[in-house]
Amino acid sequence: xxxxxxxxxxxxxxxxxxxxxxxxxxxxxxxxxxxxxxxxxxxxxxxxxxxxxxxxxxxxxxxxxxxxxxxxxxxxxxxxxxxxxxxxxxxxxxxxxxxxxxxxxxxxxxxxxxxxxxxxxxxxxxxxxxxxxxxxxxxxxxxxxxxxxxxxxxxxxxxxxxxxxxxxxxxxxxxxxxxxxxxxxxxxxxxxxxxxxxxxxxxxxxxxxxxxxxxxxxxxxxxxxxxxxxxxxxxxxxxxxxxxxxxxxxxxxxxxxxxxxxxxxxxxxxxxxxxxxxxxxxxxxxxxxxxx
Amino acid sequence: xxxxxxxxxxxxxxxxxxxxxxxxxxxxxxxxxxxxxxxxxxxxxxxxxxxxxxxxxxxxxxxxxxxxxxxxxxxxxxxxxxxxxxxxxxxxxxxxxxxxxxxxxxxxxxxxxxxxxxxxxxxxxxxxxxxxxxxxxxxxxxxxxxxxxxxxxxxxxxxxxxxxxxxxxxxxxxxxxxxxxxxxxxxxxxxxxxxxxxxxxxxxxxxxxxxxxxxxxxxxxxxxxxxxxxxxxxxxxxxxxxxxxxxxxxxxxxxxxxxxxxxxxxxxxxxxxxxxxxxxxxxxxxxxxxxxxxxxxxxxxxxxxxxx
Numbered sequence: 262x263x264x265x266x267x268x269x270x271x272x273x274x275x276x277x278x279x280x281x282x283x284x285x286x287x288x289x290x291x292x293x294x295x296x297x298x299x300x301x302x303x304x305x306x307x308x309x310x311x312x313x314x315x316x317x318x319x320x321x322x323x324x325x326x327x328x329x330x331x332x333x334x335x336x337x338x339x340x341x342x343x344x345x346x347x348x349x350x351x352x353x354x355x356x357x358x359x360x361x362x363x364x365x366x367x368x369x370x371x372x373x374x375x376x377x378x379x380x381x382x383x384x385x386x387x388x389x390x391x392x393x394x395x396x397x398x399x400x401x402x403x404x405x406x407x408x409x410x411x412x413x414x415x416x417x418x419x420x421x422x423x424x425x426x427x428x429x430x431x432x433x434x435x436x437x438x439x440x441x442x443x444x445x446x447x448x449x450x451x452x453x454x455x456x457x458x459x460x461x462x463x464x465x466x467x468x469x470x471x472x473x474x475x476x477x478x479x480x481x482x483x484x485x486x487x488x489x490x491x492x493x494x495x496x497x498x499x500x501x502x503x504x505x506x507x508x509x510x511x512x513x514x515x516x517x518x519x520x521x522x523x524x525x526x527x528x529x530x531x532x533x534x535x536x537x538x539x540x541x542x543x544x545x546x547x548x549x550x551x552x553x
Numbered sequence: 554x555x556x557x558x559x560x561x562x563x564x565x566x567x568x569x570x571x572x573x574x575x576x577x578x579x580x581x582x583x584x585x586x587x588x589x590x591x592x593x594x595x596x597x598x599x600x601x602x603x604x605x606x607x608x609x610x611x612x613x614x615x616x617x618x619x620x621x622x623x624x625x626x627x628x629x630x631x632x633x634x635x636x637x638x639x640x641x642x643x644x645x646x647x648x649x650x651x652x653x654x655x656x657x658x659x660x661x662x663x664x665x666x667x668x669x670x671x672x673x674x675x676x677x678x679x680x681x682x683x684x685x686x687x688x689x690x691x692x693x694x695x696x697x698x699x700x701x702x703x704x705x706x707x708x709x710x711x712x713x714x715x716x717x718x719x720x721x722x723x724x725x726x727x728x729x730x731x732x733x734x735x736x737x738x739x740x741x742x743x744x745x746x747x748x749x750x751x752x753x754x755x756x757x758x759x760x761x762x763x764x765x766x767x768x769x770x771x772x773x774x775x776x777x778x779x780x781x782x783x784x785x786x787x788x789x790x791x792x793x794x795x796x797x798x799x800x801x802x803x804x805x806x807x808x809x810x811x812x813x814x815x816x817x818x819x820x821x822x823x824x825x826x827x828x829x830x831x832x833x834x835x836x837x838x839x840x841x842x843x844x845x846x847x848x849x850x851x852x853x854x855x856x857x858x859x860x861x
Contacts, residue, residue: 369590376583399601
């Protein structure tokens with residue numbers, strides 16, 4: 262924060278003396294404030310709605326804050342979904358997804374960026390062109406493919422394909438391209454194996470990107486609801502999003518205060534995750550943006 | 554091979570065996586590191602992609618086996634009246650997405666980059682909706698769009714009649730795009746922001762000394778500085794929205810009166826409702842052709858322009 266204040270940006274402090282700039286800046290601040298309110302409103306609505314009584318939720322015009330806190334909604338909501346099991350399922354899915362989505366693209370990126378590879382262009386094209394192929398083209402065949410591999414209803418259907426992530430290769434490679442090649446040359450001359458170069462040097466040096474990708478993977482896993490509900494046939498295996506969608510969001514007999522309680526509960530873990538890793542993700546986004 | 558490899562340190566340069574083993578040794582680890590990626594890309598991306606093309610010429614039947622039917626899937630898909638509806642809906646959805654969503658992130662990013670205080674706080678707030686699981690987003694917006702919900706209440710304060718956000722066919726797509734923009738623009742804004750932060754500050758210093766005002770600095774330094782991101786994110790958005798269906802499934806179920814039945818939604822329906830996998834694959838291939846041509850054209854345009 263303090264660093265951001267000292268560094269100059271588009272405007273200098275000198276610009277602030279001009280009246281037109283001042284007005285535009287003030288308007289911009291007002292718009293940002295309005296934006297912040299718009300972004301925060303639905304969160305408050307969900308949180309406060311989860312604490313309202315059944316009568317209060319149907320009041321018209323709707324109120325924003327609850328009059329008295331009805332914690333019973335949570336007890337009621339948790340009776341409809343087994344959130345603990347779904348949460349553990351999600352964590353298990355995430356652990357595998359993160360492992361494969363980082364390791365396999367990480368190795369490939371290191372290879373393409375810092376090692377001698379024949380047909381480098383062809384290999385790069387083999388990976389990167391998948392970015393241009395819409396998932397619409399392979400969504401259905403992918404399902405049939407997983408079916409013929411006997412992977413339906415198994416988490417391997419998520420873990421292994423998570424490694425086939427061209428975006429991760431792209432991001433990691435563009436970061437590793439920025440690492441000085443002589444660093445690895447020196448290590449190789451000193452007798453370090455390629456694996457050691459990767460684990461002990463490339464990995465720590467690219468930590469910002471890796472941690473960003475960890476977070477992206479988390480968001481993706483936590484968010485994904487449609488595909489798991491296709492691939493997994495039993496609800497016992499559903500991750501949290503799929504379960505909440507089918508048991509809470511589309512449930513017609515649940516009142517909104519109860520729905521909001523479950524929604525609040527599933528928003529909290531990613532929020533905590535994000536607050537912990539906030540610095541990493543911001544840093545990582547900086548890197549990816551600069552490199553383009 | 555192993556014997557040659559062990560000899561190679563003493564083998565003279567230019568000797569055939571030495572060169573072969575040298576290239577083997579040089580390439581071994583580089584290739585080894587690529588093998589896992591090649592395997593998963595081959596198995597889980599390229600196989601489905603190729604199978605998609607193959608299946609599009611077959612009638613897929615789990616019981617009696619698949620059989621080749623030529624272009625029938627394509628002909629049937631093109632002849633069906635649903636396709637026109639789906640294409641129209643998808644184009645409208647993409648158009649609204651660009652109109653409402655594409656310019657927002659970069660503007661917000663520039664604004665945030667100029668914040669003297671609370672900049673990190675604002676970054677956090679902007680990114681916050683990205684963290685909400687999509688299913689929570691659906692529920693939130695179902696409530697916001699409720700005929701008696703907060704949005705209509707807001708409108709009534711301004712004396713505007715209430716809007717049937719999700720059940721009026723003129724509003725449904727708009728409502729979906731609004732909800733998605735709300736959730737998605739923050740991440741994009743942060744990518745732009747990173748690009749803006751990466752622009753060397755002395756450029757602004759120099760421009761200011763030369764007498765360029767704030768808006769000219771934005772036009773001639775900031776915007777060109779993030780130009781590469783514009784095209785990239787534009788293409789990414791087109792690809793993403795052209796395949797949108799999940800919000801439609803959740804919020805409107807393709808209705809009202811098929812107004813939000815997108816192309817991708819049709820594919821899903823063909824496959825999992827009608828079990829018509831061949832036709833679903835054919836529709837996927839057609840989409841691939843269209844999108845490839847589109848992105849090729851866009852990249853060509855970028856290649857032609859100076860300082861791409």
